[in-house]
Amino acid sequence: MIKKTISDVGSDGLQGRTVIVRADLNVPLDNGSISDDQRIRASLPTLQTLTDAGARVILLSHLGRPKGQVDPAYSLAPVAVRLNELLDPPVHFVPHTHGTAAAGALEDIGNGEIAILENTRFEAGETANAPELSRSWAALGDMFVNDAFGTAHRAHASTAGLADAIRAKGGEAVAGLLMATELEFLEEALRVPERPFVAIIGGAKISSKIGVISALLPRVDRLLIGGAMANTFFRALGLDTGDSLVEEDSIGVARDLLATGGDRLVLPVDCAVAKEMVEDAQRRAVDRTGVQPGEKILDVGPRTRVLFVDVVRGAKTIVWNGPMGVFEIDSFAEGTMDIAHAVADACDAGAMVILGGGDSAAAAERADVVDRLTHVSTGGGASLELLAGAELPGVNALTDRSG
Ligand code: ADP
Ligand code: MG
Numbered sequence: 001m002i003k004k005t006i007s008d009v010g011s012d013g014l015q016g017r018t019v020i021v022r023a024d025l026n027v028p029l030d031n032g033s034i035s036d037d038q039r040i041r042a043s044l045p046t047l048q049t050l051t052d053a054g055a056r057v058i059l060l061s062h063l064g065r066p067k068g069q070v071d072p073a074y075s076l077a078p079v080a081v082r083l084n085e086l087l088d089p090p091v092h093f094v095p096h097t098h099g100t101a102a103a104g105a106l107e108d109i110g111n112g113e114i115a116i117l118e119n120t121r122f123e124a125g126e127t128a129n130a131p132e133l134s135r136s137w138a139a140l141g142d143m144f145v146n147d148a149f150g151t152a153h154r155a156h157a158s159t160a161g162l163a164d165a166i167r168a169k170g171g172e173a174v175a176g177l178l179m180a181t182e183l184e185f186l187e188e189a190l191r192v193p194e195r196p197f198v199a200i201i202g203g204a205k206i207s208s209k210i211g212v213i214s215a216l217l218p219r220v221d222r223l224l225i226g227g228a229m230a231n232t233f234f235r236a237l238g239l240d241t242g243d244s245l246v247e248e249d250s251i252g253v254a255r256d257l258l259a260t261g262g263d264r265l266v267l268p269v270d271c272a273v274a275k276e277m278v279e280d281a282q283r284r285a286v287d288r289t290g291v292q293p294g295e296k297i298l299d300v301g302p303r304t305r306v307l308f309v310d311v312v313r314g315a316k317t318i319v320w321n322g323p324m325g326v327f328e329i330d331s332f333a334e335g336t337m338d339i340a341h342a343v344a345d346a347c348d349a350g351a352m353v354i355l356g357g358g359d360s361a362a363a364a365e366r367a368d369v370v371d372r373l374t375h376v377s378t379g380g381g382a383s384l385e386l387l388a389g390a391e392l393p394g395v396n397a398l399t400d401r402s403g
Contacts, residue, residue, distance in 0.1 A: 147176025203322025299325025
């Protein structure tokens with residue numbers, strides 16, 4: 001780990017300090033109540049560690065896309081309530097984003113306590129990475145902890161900007177425990193992968209994952225392609241895909257990847273097709289050469305499932321990002337469920353399995369295999385960027401371990 005973490009700082013270095021923490025508490029809300037608190041739970045270890053050490057914690061996060069203005073629908077108040085239920089130390093909600101009102105409310109916060117400020121994206125300067133906004137947050141404390149892996153691929157005022165601002169005033173900006181774990185698995189564990197190294201890439205769009213595919217292709221032993229993005233590769237092979245989802249603009253890129261990938265790039269050999277993307281659709285299995293006009297490819301076919309599972313079972317390092325089909329509909333979930341079980345079996349047998357992507361994580365949950373996997377990343381865009389070999393602004397801005 002190149003960047004300093006709160007473990008490096010240690011509890012003596014945290015005691016009595018005012019620590020500004022940027023977490024990713026961007027949970028889905030349904031009529032004002034939290035429908036999935038996974039992101040809140042993922043932030044708890046850092047918050048608990050800091051308060052146990054006797055730090056005063058000022059917590060920042062964004063929630064949704066309130067477009068730079070105050071919008072009560074995106075208040076962090078429900079998140080504060082949930083945090084209070086999950087943590088022992090008291091969590092105070094401060095209904096201001098920054099400034100003198102926030103600073104005043106923070107005067108009552110003691111060591112070992114947490115104050116959560118209002119949604120950072122109520123400020124237009126947040127996504128614009130406005131330095132004056134970063135400085136106003138930096139003024140509130142003496143150390144910065146970035147634990148918001150999910151937003152680390154963006155340079156925002158409360159992430160990269162705040163790290164710069166705290167360091168400019170002589171403070172340290174360090175990684176939280178969640179951030180450190182994500183970096184450890186997505187960056188370091190994959191640096192020298194045990195072989196065979198297999199990547200499984202699926203999902204809706206090839207365009208959003210070209211970076212990952214191109215970065216992984218030269219490093220893996222096999223890269224299995226599934227999901228709608230396989231259709232674009234089929235078109236690059238000159239096959240008919242009927243009414244399937246295809247990114248016409250990416251057919252050329254798919255052709256290039258096929259040329260450079262050679263045997264390492266493995267496409268489905270057959271598909272499950274239907275005329276409609278609905279639960280009780282008439283479904284048939286067909287070779288990839290036999291898709292008829294009006295049909296949609298909605299899952300990989302039975303022969304492909306056997307082929308893919310076989311490759312996965314023999315792997316020692318596995319990266320999985322993107323479902324094999326429209327797994328939200330039972331009739332088209334088989335390919336994705338087979339992969340979920342196969343990666344969990346491989347993991348049980350000693351392989352390292354790293355899963356990224358919100359929909360893939362949902363699929364793994366549906367297959368009930370999450371607990372069997374080595375690491376399930378909490379950050380969609382950020383994990384894709386890391387796997388593609390890109391540097392993350394929110395990480396770059398942190399203090400180096402050596403200096
Ligand atoms: P992740 O969130 O894991 O990165 P993506 O967001 O890239 O995954 O893609 C997930 C979506 O892709 C799912 O909603 C799934 O229904 C859709 N999908 C997968 N295969 C197909 C297909 N053959 N046709 C249409 N949509 C598909
Ligand atoms: Mg997704």
